[in-house]
Amino acid sequence: MNPNPSQADVCLVLEGTYPYIAGGVSNWSHELIQALPELKFHLLAIVPPNADLSPRYRLPGNVEGITHLVLQQLPLGRSRISQAKKWFADLEEPLMRLESHGTLPHLARIIELLAPLRKTLGRKVLLDSPEAWDLLLSMYQADFPGSSFIDYFWSWRMLVGGLYSALLPDLPRARVYHAVSTGYAGLLAARASLETGRPALLTEHGIYTNERRIEISMSQWLYEKPLGRLSVDKLSKDLKDLWIDTFNNYSRICYEACSKIITIFEGNQKFQTEDGADPGKLDLIPNGIDYAKFSKIQRKKSARPTIALIGRVVPIKDIITFIRACSILQKKVPDLQAYIMGPMDEDEVYFKECQETINYLGLQNTISFTGRVKLEDKLGGIDVIVLTSISEGQPLVILEAGAVGIPSVATNVGACSELILGNALESPSLGPAGSVTPLSNPAATASAIAQLLTDEGWYRQCSDTCRERVRLYYNKGDLTDRYRELYQNYLRAPELSQAVEV
């Protein structure tokens, strides 16, 4: 199947995650590689400067190599190039378009211009030369003539510098390039596909541009390091937009370059389409769980009706709403038993606030914190799983509980509604497996739980539905097979025609 044995089958393009940072996307990558031992993987890890490069995972045997790409780190390179004025003039249009409304051909044009000089170019010519300065000025004057120049200067250096740092280094050779997010990872997958003619795939867990947008508006990460005497305290709105537009554009270019655009739940697809993804390329492969293992767990009827919120005690999980819901619920279900299962040490101020609320509402005998638990041991005794989070991706706990036959009540965030109510791909529709409630609405949460605890017919129906849904649509083995199939398809695919001469 792979004509060149020195070439990897799949190059996973990872930005700031596996194998150096533990987390959801990293776990997913690790499990995917482990589940497909017949394929040779290469990792292209995009890391920030001075990153800690001690692996958090034991790399599976089928990872044949790892290439690091350090963002914002350019070699000094040669001091000048011949016909610099013309070269930069050619670069200006596609580079400007990359800030907004750029397309794959614009990226291809930049790669083409860089190609003959790629090995020797560096910061001296690309960022520090008089021609680069003229380019910066020309871009500033075209789009931001009324903005703070020092802010534009640093934004330009970091955006353009980041772009060059992704376009200059050599790429590993592989039959398929698979980006695990957009942003720089998506940009690199697009570049790899352009340069090699091999197909690129994308799996988006969260929507990168949404996360960036939050990041940009919430923190001053641009200026984490003091930039000497030219330091800056705040970016104006138009320059924040420059950052957002640029990353939106990287997403769009990545969507354009990729043969398949996969996400883990349907709700993301709306954003992907809005950001310019071709609906024909969209695909849905959720994260799955080990159905066989969880479905074997025995239900034990507890003495008291028992509900549980499984998650870390942090504000994003909105534990307070859960506590208030319990207070309302207790009036209907007086012998209620509620657990909060998860570590309490991540935000101690918030944990204290939760405890005070419990004391204030007199729920000391109803709610208890268990700390981190082994889920398989606890699930059997729980009647309803509750989530009150204000933000989620695809919470696996709904699926794990579902396999046991435990219905869930969750807020309408991330994939919760699809997991509980089913998505458009489900046919025939299996119906509800619990309830979806509005955000920070304790009364709605309480009434949905009460219905499950008091209406036995409704409970049985939800319980059967959730088991069935997990068995049919969220069994990990089946979902891994879908990636296996996808890879097989694209490994065999002929070279693409969009490749640029490099």
Add this chain to the structure above:
Amino acid sequence: MAGIGFVLRKLVRQDNLTSIFSGYLFSALITTGPWLFTILALGGIGLFGEKFSTLQEMAVFRLVIIYNFSFSLVLAGPLTMVVTRYISDKIYLKDVREVPGTLFGSLGILYAVQVPLVFFFYLGYVDLRDEIALAAIVNYFLISGIWMVSVFLSALKDYGTISATFAVGMVTAFLGAIYLAQGHPHEGILWGFNIGLGIILFSLIARIMAEYPYRNNGIFGFVSSIKQYWDLALCGFCYNLGIWVDKWIMWFSPAAQELKVGFISYPHYDTAMFLAYLTIIPSMAIFFLNIETNFYEVYRRFFQDIQGHATFEKITKNQKAITRNLLESSRNLIFFQGIISFLAIFLAPELFEVFNINYLLLGMFRIGVLGSFFQVLSMFMLIILFYFDFRKIALTLVLLMLGTNGLFTYVGMNMGFAYYGYGYFIASILTFAFTYCITFYYIDKLPYRAFVKNNSSIQ
């Protein structure tokens, strides 16, 4: 120069003719005061000394002073430049605890490096009586010390005291020299002069310690900045060498003399050039006043607005204001100094008559006036380049002055007496032309330089 600039700006801002005039007067006093007092004292001692001492002794005295002045200036150049920068960086960061420590550390290193050289010269090379040699060595270290201490004076706000210190010191030197010459004809003049210099040096040290009453922290903290500012060190050395190289070369001219104790020199050339330098004193006062008032305002606005999130349009406007200021002040200086130089050249015979100066010097004096006219203009632009921290290009220009001055002086010397001084003149005018072109070229690219080339966050 932060402190004095502030006082000057306050004086000028009062906005009436008297205060502008007093601004200029004050500026003239602080720029040239120390120099003026020294020349007056030397002249006075020369004038009256001959009544109490022999011609031979007076010649030795004059040569010791010239040798000590010139060599100490060149040899202290690298260290004074680096320490100037180190201290002003510290003051900019409002961290002045190391100021007194640095004073003693730099004096220590300056002396330690020069001890072998100076002792060898006075005890081994020239054939002086021991008591004169000892006085000459002490004199060398006093003068060196004053160069070093002068660096720290800009950190003081009290220029009145500094000028007064020089005045008292030089009056003492004058009186002491005359008094001591009567009992000790050989070394008396020198010791008298030394007493005056000692008063200046130690009063200034005391003044600095009173201003910065800190323990001696970080005595050698500045040493690491020698490596960082090697280009400044080289500038300091080559700049002073460039000023003196023509005199040193002329000491080997056929008309030069060698005292039997071993000093060579060419007093006619030296004297003609010193007199020529006197003509640039008024320009220095004007320049100094402008740089600390008008120029500093536009300079500061340029950088402050950048950090204050100005648009590029505003940055360009500020840059133009800098160019305008430099063009206007250059024009004024050239006009003003041109008149003075023209008058000096035109009226030279009358002046020589009045002050009873040897007519042989007339030709060299006139060409020297022209040379120093261009040299002082180059020096002003060099200071501007230092303000913008364009160190490499400043170094190149300093090397240009050194190279051309050495070369053309040597050529002129071999062409004969009629061409003495032409080498210095040609070197000055060449350096002037290059310095002006390059400075305005750099100012024209100022935003690029400030953001990219001179930005320590990038480089």
